Amino acid sequence: MEIRSTFERLDKKFTGFGGLEPKGITRLLYSPEWREAVQALIGEFEDNGFEVKKDSIGNITGRIEGSEKPNETIMAGSHIDTVARGGHLDGQYGILAALTAAIYLKEKYGQPKRSIEVLSLAEEEGSRFPYTFWGSKNFFNLQDNKDVQDIVDADGVKFVDAMRESGFDFRSDDKVRDDIKAFLEIHIEQGQVLELEKKQIGVVTGIVGQKRYTINLKGQANHAGTTPMGYRKDTVVAFSEIVQNLVGKAKEIGDPLVLTFGHVTPVPNTVNVVPGEVEFSIDTRHIDQEELNKFGETVETTIKEVAEKYGMEVDINLWMDESPSLMDDEIIKTIEESAKEFAGDSYKVMPSGAGHDAQIFAEFVPTGMIFVPSIGGISHNIEEETDMDDLVRGIEVLAQTMYKLAY
Amino acid sequence: MEIRSTFERLDKKFTGFGGLEPKGITRLLYSPEWREAVQALIGEFEDNGFEVKKDSIGNITGRIEGSEKPNETIMAGSHIDTVARGGHLDGQYGILAALTAAIYLKEKYGQPKRSIEVLSLAEEEGSRFPYTFWGSKNFFNLQDNKDVQDIVDADGVKFVDAMRESGFDFRSDDKVRDDIKAFLEIHIEQGQVLELEKKQIGVVTGIVGQKRYTINLKGQANHAGTTPMGYRKDTVVAFSEIVQNLVGKAKEIGDPLVLTFGHVTPVPNTVNVVPGEVEFSIDTRHIDQEELNKFGETVETTIKEVAEKYGMEVDINLWMDESPSLMDDEIIKTIEESAKEFAGDSYKVMPSGAGHDAQIFAEFVPTGMIFVPSIGGISHNIEEETDMDDLVRGIEVLAQTMYKLAY
Numbered sequence: 001m002e003i004r005s006t007f008e009r010l011d012k013k014f015t016g017f018g019g020l021e022p023k024g025i026t027r028l029l030y031s032p033e034w035r036e037a038v039q040a041l042i043g044e045f046e047d048n049g050f051e052v053k054k055d056s057i058g059n060i061t062g063r064i065e066g067s068e069k070p071n072e073t074i075m076a077g078s079h080i081d082t083v084a085r086g087g088h089l090d091g092q093y094g095i096l097a098a099l100t101a102a103i104y105l106k107e108k109y110g111q112p113k114r115s116i117e118v119l120s121l122a123e124e125e126g127s128r129f130p131y132t133f134w135g136s137k138n139f140f141n142l143q144d145n146k147d148v149q150d151i152v153d154a155d156g157v158k159f160v161d162a163m164r165e166s167g168f169d170f171r172s173d174d175k176v177r178d179d180i181k182a183f184l185e186i187h188i189e190q191g192q193v194l195e196l197e198k199k200q201i202g203v204v205t206g207i208v209g210q211k212r213y214t215i216n217l218k219g220q221a222n223h224a225g226t227t228p229m230g231y232r233k234d235t236v237v238a239f240s241e242i243v244q245n246l247v248g249k250a251k252e253i254g255d256p257l258v259l260t261f262g263h264v265t266p267v268p269n270t271v272n273v274v275p276g277e278v279e280f281s282i283d284t285r286h287i288d289q290e291e292l293n294k295f296g297e298t299v300e301t302t303i304k305e306v307a308e309k310y311g312m313e314v315d316i317n318l319w320m321d322e323s324p325s326l327m328d329d330e331i332i333k334t335i336e337e338s339a340k341e342f343a344g345d346s347y348k349v350m351p352s353g354a355g356h357d358a359q360i361f362a363e364f365v366p367t368g369m370i371f372v373p374s375i376g377g378i379s380h381n382i383e384e385e386t387d388m389d390d391l392v393r394g395i396e397v398l399a400q401t402m403y404k405l406a407y
Numbered sequence: 408m409e410i411r412s413t414f415e416r417l418d419k420k421f422t423g424f425g426g427l428e429p430k431g432i433t434r435l436l437y438s439p440e441w442r443e444a445v446q447a448l449i450g451e452f453e454d455n456g457f458e459v460k461k462d463s464i465g466n467i468t469g470r471i472e473g474s475e476k477p478n479e480t481i482m483a484g485s486h487i488d489t490v491a492r493g494g495h496l497d498g499q500y501g502i503l504a505a506l507t508a509a510i511y512l513k514e515k516y517g518q519p520k521r522s523i524e525v526l527s528l529a530e531e532e533g534s535r536f537p538y539t540f541w542g543s544k545n546f547f548n549l550q551d552n553k554d555v556q557d558i559v560d561a562d563g564v565k566f567v568d569a570m571r572e573s574g575f576d577f578r579s580d581d582k583v584r585d586d587i588k589a590f591l592e593i594h595i596e597q598g599q600v601l602e603l604e605k606k607q608i609g610v611v612t613g614i615v616g617q618k619r620y621t622i623n624l625k626g627q628a629n630h631a632g633t634t635p636m637g638y639r640k641d642t643v644v645a646f647s648e649i650v651q652n653l654v655g656k657a658k659e660i661g662d663p664l665v666l667t668f669g670h671v672t673p674v675p676n677t678v679n680v681v682p683g684e685v686e687f688s689i690d691t692r693h694i695d696q697e698e699l700n701k702f703g704e705t706v707e708t709t710i711k712e713v714a715e716k717y718g719m720e721v722d723i724n725l726w727m728d729e730s731p732s733l734m735d736d737e738i739i740k741t742i743e744e745s746a747k748e749f750a751g752d753s754y755k756v757m758p759s760g761a762g763h764d765a766q767i768f769a770e771f772v773p774t775g776m777i778f779v780p781s782i783g784g785i786s787h788n789i790e791e792e793t794d795m796d797d798l799v800r801g802i803e804v805l806a807q808t809m810y811k812l813a814y
Contacts, residue, residue, distance in 0.1 A: 191633025208632060212678055222784060224667035224690045225615060225760030226598025229658050231784075236668045237654050240647035247644050251636050260631035261643045262678045264671050271619055271669045271688040281678040283631045353632030377629060 001107050003100055003399070004392045010096040013040065015088040024085035024382035028128035028153075030058070030162040037080055041095070041120050048103050050118065057138045058122035058168045062099070064106055066115035066406065073177075074112075074406040076101065076184040076398060077119030079135055079357055083127040087384025089188045093372075093391065095120050097186045101399035105407070112406035114181065122168075124357050129159045136360035138171050145170050176364075182331055182405050183361040186370040186398045188386055190354050192377030200393045201339045201347035202371025203332060207359040208256065208285040208351050209292045209324035214263075215303060218313040221268065221276025235278040236266050238310045245302050250284070250295070256351045257295060259284045287324050287351035296321075324351075325359035331368035331401075338400035339370075343393055370398055408514050410507055410806070411799045417503040420447065422495040431492035431789035432499075435535035435560075437465070437569040444487055448502070448527050455510050457525065464545045465529035465575045469506070471513055473522035473813065480584075481519075481813040483508065483591040483805060484526030486542055486764055490534040494791025496595045500779075500798065502527050504593045508806035512814070519813040521588065531764050535560045535569075543767035545578050552577050583771075589738055589812050590768040593777040593805045595793055597761050599784030607800045608746045608754035609778025610739060614766040615663065615692040615758050616699045616731035621670075622710060625720040628675065628683025642685040643673050645717045652709050657691070657702070663758045664702060666691045694731050694758035703728075731758075732766035738775030738808075745807035746777075750800055777805055 017037035018027030027033045038060060045052045045062030053061045060080075066072065078094020098118045105112065121135030129151045137143040148159040163169065189195075194202050219233030243261055250259040260283040266275035282299060286292040300316055307314035332349070339347035352358075352369060361367045372394040375385045424444035425434030434440045445467060452459045452469030460468045467487075473479065485501020505525045512519065528542030536558045544550040555566045570576065596602075601609050626640030650668055657666040667690040673682035689706060693699035707723055714721035739756070746754035759765075759776060768774045779801040782792045 189633060190630055191635075192629075192638055193633070193635060196638060210632065222599075223597055223761060223786070224665065224669060225617065225692050225762075226596060226600070227665065227760070227784065228598075228600060228662050229654070229665055230662070231599055231603060234654075234667070236671060237650060240650035240654075240668075243644060243647035244651050247636070247647075255635050255637070258631065258634065258636060260641070260679070260681055261647075262631060262673065262680050262682055263676050264643060264673050265676070266669065266671050269670050269672070271690050272667070273669050274667055275669055275671075283678050285632050353634070354630060355632075377634065379630070 001104060003104055003395050004388065006103060007096060007100045007391065007395060010044070010100060011088060014092055014096060018082060020088055020382065025082050025088055026084050026086070027080070027082040028084065029081050029123040029134065030166040030168070031128065034081060035166055038120065041080070044099060055138065056169050056171050057134070057163070058166065059135050059139055060120040062118045064102060064112060064116045066113050067111045068113040070115050071179050072114040072181045073117050073179045074114050074182045074402055075117045075119050075180050076402060077121065078185050078187060079121040079124035081123045081125055081127065083125050083380045085382060086380050087382060089384055089386055090379055091124060093188060094186050097395045097398055100395050101402055104399050105403055109403065109407055114406045116402060116406050121357055128153045131159070133357065133360055136357040140360065140364050141171065141174060141176050142360070143171065180365045183358065183365050183367045184370070184398060184401060185356060185358040186372070186394050187356055188374045188379060188384065189371040190374050190377065190379040192374070193350060194348060194371060194373035195375060195377065197348060199346050199348045200343045200373065200390050201397055203336045203339055203347055203349045204327055204352050204369035204371055205332060205349060206287050206324050206326035206351055207356060208287045208353050209289055210283065210285040210320065210322050211292065211296050211318060212320035213282040213299065214317045214319060215280055215282065216315040217278050217307060219276050219310060222274040224272040224274055227274055232274050233276070233310055233312055234274050235312065236275045238306050238312055239264065239278050239280060242303055242306050245306065246299060249298055253291070253295065257284070257286045257291065258353060285353055289324050292324065325362045327358070327362060327368050328366035331366050334404050335368050335370055335397065335401050338397045338404065342396045342400060368401070370394055408511060410511055410802050411795065413510060414503060414507045414798065414802060417451070417507060418495065421499055421503060425489060427495055427789065432489050432495055433491050433493070434487070434489040435491065436488050436530040436541065437573040437575070438535065441488060442573055445527065448487070451506060452525070462545065463576050463578050464541070464570070465573065466542050466546055467527040469525045471509060471519060471523045473520050474518045475520040477522050478586050479521045479588045480524050480586045481521050481589045481809055482524045482526050482587050483809060484528065485592050485594060486528040486531035488530045488532055488534065490532050490787045492789060493787050494789060496791055496793060497786055498531060500595060501593050504802045504805055507802050508809055511806050512810055516810065516814055521813040523809060523813050528764055536566045540764065540767055543764040547767065547771050548578065548581055548583050549767070550578065587772045590765065590772050590774045591777070591805060591808060592763055592765040593779070593801050594763055595781045595786060595791065596778040597781050597784065597786040599781070600757060601755060601778060601780035602782065602784065604755060606753050606755040607750045607780065607797050608804055610743045610746055610754055610756045611734055611759050611776035611778055612739060612756060613694050613731050613733035613758055614763060615694045615760050616696055617690065617692040617727065617729050618699065618703050618725060619727035620689040620706065621724045621726060622687055622689065623722040624685050624714060626683050626717060629681040631679040631681055634681055639681050640683070640717055640719055641681050642719065643682045645713050645719055646671065646685050646687055649710055649713050652713065653706060656705055660702065664691070664693045664698065665760060692760055696731050699731065732769045734765070734769060734775050735773035738773050741811050742775050742777055742804065742808050745804045745811065749803045749807060775808070777801055
């Protein structure tokens, strides 16, 4: 078999479940399109002689039994759900690349020494119901069923009803698998680093930790005509000083630290009133916990200093504080060797700025991630795309890594 | 008669038309409260022996004929309408102060040499219908009736119907009065300058010109996690540089230049997306036309420079460009002399940062304005207030100015 044509066939087939045209692929958890995709994947596993297992909530595995160490499993996969109006690569590529690699390895090298499994996780995006990582959390029995008991989708359908209608149900046993010796996830980068640096492969060191804040500055609303500059407590001016100051500091610290002020709303948000209040968000991420914490302190200190300088009240609410999730050093090394063999120096060791199922796995089993470039950095959109050459290169590197670990 | 008690009586009476409690006075053009106030003012004019005239749209004058130069009129007044939920001083004080001053002068000094008129203008605020200065524009035949033909209030009532139901109609004649030798308007400052500088009286040099812009910056929307700082075109960062830069330049130039970024809306305005677009407003004002124009150029140049530095597209829309309106030098001098006589050095020569009927009058007749302090700078709000001592001092200065001009 040939990697490219096999992947092309699979990609075309699975993109049909949720349709790409005219507005992007929509394959939400427990929807008819999702059920079709899961069913088709089971068919592919069976056609290729893989042993199929389903868990109670909808995670699916296709297995090739190992000859020497059948109880040590090398696993690869990603999530089968999409965002609403997404592209054909986010999640789907990770499953189909793993399937293509497994078919390829089995055909080329026969039965592996360790068992190989391709994994399809039920859900990662949180696009239908307000709950993310439902698939991987269930995989490790991390879910709390109470969290989904009352949630509904945009049409008011209960999570529980959608799940049962699809023929699935809550996880019932407490046992977690202890045979997994490695988990590999290949994913589009969803950023522009590889493209701009002209690299085919990203060897992921980990998933960044992040802190998200909502900040409220309170100054004084005033008439924009009758209030001289010296008598103002203009919160948009103070906000702009905070932005300039913190962006400067973030750039000094350098990559991979990122800092974003994505949300800004002055009050009353009117042309002729000096804004007496402003609410804004901060999103900052780093792969190193200590660096992230240090920068979090800088964020808070700087905001307080600027607020004090302008005589304003400030409220800083840190509402998300996630730790970085590091990939396994040995697996990173193995992926890097495979990348060298198949892509020469066209690879980059880099962190992931976005969240992935791999971060859940990394808490429990040695985990590695591979990135391929995203054209224009676009994802969660019909325009999400990657050159076929890069997609194939990614599968080659994944297959080589699986080979090194399983054969 | 005594100025304080006369004004207190009038203020209490007229505040009743539109009620102050519980949420502020609402006396919108051609509303029942407005009609009651106009009717009551006519009653006061008659009770005090003033000759009453109404024009067709609802401007009212009460006249004391001059003995020597009856065809030269010294006029004082303001607008009788309020914003929704406003205070009891904005507009109303200007009419009742003029009425109190006229009664006082007539009683103390008898018939003036020139005629004195107290003026109530129908509308200034634009609070019921989207049209401002309806009263003063009609006074000088500046209105274009087509502009109000189709406008409606929040309840869908047509301007024209409201006007006719109140017993008024469009102005029919083209003739404009040529007997007015001076127009005086006393008003609350609606700012905090007098209060903070502990002055009782503002001698107004003119009403500032203003430019208002809407600016659109277009950079690039990106994932807040996967896009390193160096690869971003973050419009909120560019915006904050524009704010810092221009506020710095405005402060260097100094009073009375003001600059406000009151409206800011990033797109998509979400915590985890680098904002690829931002729309914001600029409001800048100065009493000197040349300085205002020069700063307008600085605004545009600075924005373009910052946009270029960040590789962004920019659209700058100057949608309001009003010239300063200067008060008459001789009248300014007369008001200043009166202020010295009644307030010692507790006065300040200053521009008005807000618009007033006086700016329409200044185009046609020698015009002067007097300010009294606004507690906390608050106006257009139930908390709009001025110390009674300051209100009385303002009437004394107005009366003295009218005396100098009419006796």
